[in-house]
Amino acid sequence: MAYDDWLAEGFEEHRRHLFGVAYRMLGSTAEAEDAVQEAWLRLSRAESADAGAIDNLGGWLTTVVSRISLNVLRARSTHREDSLEERLERLPEPVVSLDGSSGDPADQALLADSVSVALLVVLDQLSPAERLAFVLHDLFAVPFGEIAPIVGKTDDATRQLASRARRRVQGGVPAPDADLARQRSVVDAFFAAAHDGDLERLISVLDPAVVLRSDLGAGVTHYRGAEKVAGNAVLYAHPDRIVRPAVVNGAAGVVITRDGMLFSVMAFTVAAGRIVEIEAYAAPDLTARLGAELGLG
Known part of the structure; x- marks a missing residue:
């Protein structure tokens, strides 16, 4: 298999996971897709020696998508603070299926990666660092030691970020009926x-x-x-x-x-x-x- 084909195949194996991370971080399907595409561009531009040295491609891509998403969230916060008028509040974008039984594998994957709008509304109220720490650790089981370098904090400080976010989520998101x-x-x-x-x-x-x-x-x-x-x-x-x-x-x-x-x-x-x-x-x-x-x- 050619090197470029091997790289593309490895990326596609992780695309759904990467979209899930980005969507939970950004609450926007369009921005999540942009973040995933940017991660692919960064991977594809890497020299073959650099890409070949990646021991854990999924972990590397998750880190890249997380950094991209964090930058988007920080830009949103900065825009809100710098603007003379407060940025208009918008609800997180929904993922919609007319009957929930679409035969399109892409649609099925998108629905599987969706989370409740109620959760996304609460996540929007967190700081960018809190949101990233909670999403990666509580929703994707990423160790704090891997999250800390992304937010520029110590492991203990990152753990505290996730803890604060968790309290907000538990106090603000009702547990829906499963049926x-x-x-x-x-x-x-x-x-x-x-x-x-x-x-x-x-x-x-x-x-x-x-x-x-x-x-x-x-x-x-x-x-x-x-x-x-x-x-x-x-x-x-x-x-x-x-x-x-x-x-x-x-x-x-x-x-x-x-x-x-x-x-x-x-x-x-x-x-x-x-x-x-x-x-x-x-x-x-x-x-x-x-x-x-x-x-x-």
Whole structure:
């Protein structure tokens, strides 16, 4: 096998893992793909002697993708701090399948590598170093000794970063019901009640402290409490909007179309039989891209 072919084959074996790391770090499929592609470019540009000296290709690539992702996160933070206007809050980009049973291996891999939107929302609140330490150690079992050089900290300091992040995650991410069919039945009940304008039924499927985050592209609006969220659901339940079941980041969700075009995507977190979090995506740039990918305009 030619050297270039051997290198490309080795990279492809790790591509899915690398995308999973980058997506958890960045919360954006496009940026994650860019980070993975940049890692390939760095590998392919390496001299054959240098590449041949890599004992653990997967570990080397994970380090490269992590450094790239960390730089992106730090650039985001710097932009927010330097800007005269605070950077608009946006929800992490969702990974969507219309039925969760796509036959495309690439789509199946993407869904397998997705994590809940609720987790990504909390990860967005961490510092770049905390996020990297938590993602690599807690989600991918990378030893602290390998993470420390990436963040420029000692092993103990890196361990503390992950510990702080872990407390934030444990306190901010509800444990969802594992049964996707059970999730689906609760989400279906939510839309049936909204369609009927039945506030009492709507409130019955919502946790009293439910949170709805709506991203229209100009910032995220937060609605809190069952009555507020139920009223919002009735307000937007127009008969010209068609609700179709979907899997969003591995959980029950929906895509909503209007005149055959994708209007919005909604992700749900269902815990103990009730909806505890909802993320609604209706930003034109995102719905246009996802609509094209899903064949909905």
